[in-house]
Amino acid sequence: MQQDDRAPDSPISASRLALVASRTINGVIITDAARRIEWANEGFTRITGYTLDEVKGKVPGHILQGPDTNEETRRFMRERLSRNEGFEVEVLNYRKTGEPFWVRVEVQPLLDEKGVVTGYMGIETDITDRKLAEYELQRRAYQQVAISRLSQKALTAEVPALMAFAVEAAADALDAAHAGFFSFTADGKKIRLEAGKGLPDVPAVMDRPGDEAFASPQDAHNEAVLMVASRLFGGLTVKSSLGVLVSDGEKPYGILVVGTPEEKTYSADDLSFLQSIAHVLAAGIQRSAIQEQLVAERDRAEEIARLKSEFLANMSHEIRTPLTGIIGFASVLASEVPEPHREFAALIEQGGHRLLEVLNSVLDLAKLDAHQVELDLQRLHVASVVREILPLFRPLAEQKKITLSLEEEEGSETGYALLDRGAFVRILQNLVGNALKFTNKGRVTVEVWADEQRVNVNVRDTGIGMDQSFIPHLFEEFKQESSGVTKTQEGSGLGLSITRRLVDLMNGTIRVESKKGEGSTFMVSFPRVEQGAAPEQPASNPQPQSATYMNRASVLLVEDNPDTRFLMQHLLQDVYDVEAAADGAEAQALARKRIYDLVLMDIDLGGGPDGIATLESLRRIPGYEAVPFIALTAYALPGDRERFIRAGFDNYLSKPFDIEELLQLTAGLLAS
DSSP, rough: OOOOOOOSTTSSSSHHHHHTTTTTEEEEEEEEOOOOEEEOHHHHHHHOOOHHHHTSOOOOHHHHHHHHSSSSHHHHHHHHHHTTTOOEEEEEEEEETTEEEEEEEEEEEOOTTSSSSSEEEEEEEHHHHHHHHHHHHHHHHHHHHHHHHHHHHHHHHHHHHHHHHHHHHHHHHOOOOOEEEEEOOOTSSSSEEEEESSSOOOOOEOOOOGGGGGGOOOGGOHHHHHHHHHHHHHTTSSSSEEEEEESSSEEEEEEEEEEEESSOOOOHHHHHHHHHHHHHHHHHHHHHHHHHHHHHTTTTTTHHHHHHHHHHHHHHHHHHHHHHHHHHHHHHHHHHHHHHHHHHHHHHHHHHHHHHHHHHHHEEEEEETTOOOOOOOEEEEEEHHHHHGGGGHHHHHHHTTEEEEEEEEETTTGGGEEEEEHHHHHHHHHHHHHHHHHSSSSSEEEEEOSSEEEEEEEEEESSSOOOOOTTTTTTTTTOOOOOOOGEEEEEEEEHHHHHHHHHHHHHOEEEEEEEETTTEEEEEEEEOOOOOSOOOOOOOOOOOOOOOTTTEEEEEEEEEHHHHHHHHHHHHHHTTTEEEEHHHHHHHHHHEEEEEEEEESSSSOOTTTOOHHHHHHHHHHHSSSOEEEEEEOOSSSSHHHHHHHHHHSSEEEESSSHHHHHHHHHHHHHOO
């Protein structure tokens, strides 16, 4: 039946028709004063599937709203209509076919010349695609949170708990009714269920399946794949399935499989997420295996050191790469998504930074254990450094309503010591940070003073203090007064151990006085040296200029990870003219077409030439002899920076990076 877009004769006025005609790109309906439909346009039929004949005389809400329509939204619309007021709202409706869809509805009352309501006009805009995109963004954010939390557990949790958490995270993030992790037996011929969700009792040991278990999105509905998934899930009906191998790159540990009883379309992003879960799970299993071996072979110190270094290298690279995306995209989301979703982005970024702090502490400890910390001792004015660092902690102090103050006492103005600036700053950060963490009210005071022999820094707080029996263990690795289920504060238990070692390396001493319930005082002391020349003022860092004020510098980004590549282009595009290459060959092709002002280079570029080899090949292209190159990589273990500088890079930045730090670095190289 041909839709009649003509409005009925009276009571539809010419002014109504003019208004409708101007808005016909969307669905439009006109009702009488009792809210019964009098007229609908073609847009309404296209969106809902209903013709005018099918809906005429009916109340829109009675035919369009359904079981999942938000009741609060319904109540809001009813209240506005009862007061003859217009409104605009987003609501979930249902098409004639029963398919749900989202619309933005604008309703206005129609008044006669006396101001009496004679009906209502509603304009509907289909926003289903936008809502689906928002849902997908939230789902991806949830997946990143799941990876971040699993990564934290991989550092400390027992393997059974880690397996259960991995299965739960995979099932929840992929909306899968069934999921399981099946480990391989020692001979590799059988599998056993280690952790499952939504599964019945399954045999303790089953034959190992073939490659059909490793289902890609394209194979999610393949009959052979579904048969394997059904067998693994104890005979349950499975109509969609994804499966990945859990391996550390050398040793396969098992299979991680998810499935649903209804047909579901999976994307490449879903597969990438499941692989990330598998990688972190494998790293956690590997970590547990290494720890067991360390306990069994305590007398083999050299072997223990080698295994620990390998583990840290793998964990550093595997965690830093996804952390770049987690922290970076969370920062982008926090500035671009609507207000209701910003808290999610802030939580993702907070979790990423917390994981990075733990990772950096572990790596610092590794450097100290391996005696690979190289100090650059300089004559420093101690009070000046404290004065410079203390403002960094004021936001936290203000948030906790704690007074943070500096007291420069007798001799502080001439108190110099031979210190490594970075190491001394780390000591201050650990001590002041701990003082603020364990103080809930009162004050934290930093005191600087000097006598003829030594320069002293005391960090005094009015916090929770500690028992005298714990003080002898205070500087031991991973030691915290409260731990396990009674743990009251977050942290890895590494900060004070690192602090003591750094103090020892600079010929200093550290001691503590504390009383439970009253507070603690940490006292650090270093040998005093002669004043010498006046301390140099720190040079101001070059600031990146907007394209509005300078000619945009061109940047070639070489990065194989698509998430990191997309993130960096997004972050740099407002400042620089950025072009990206996924591997060395593509980078060479772009470099032969133009000479870029700066090159940002990842080191691990997949299966082809790595970043060092690509650097060497680009240097041979005429015009690139003096172009600055920055190594931007997840390799961050002791000696990595020096290795890349020796290879020819002009500077180095480890992932995950702070965008301001990256912009400062690039601006400095371009300015020079």
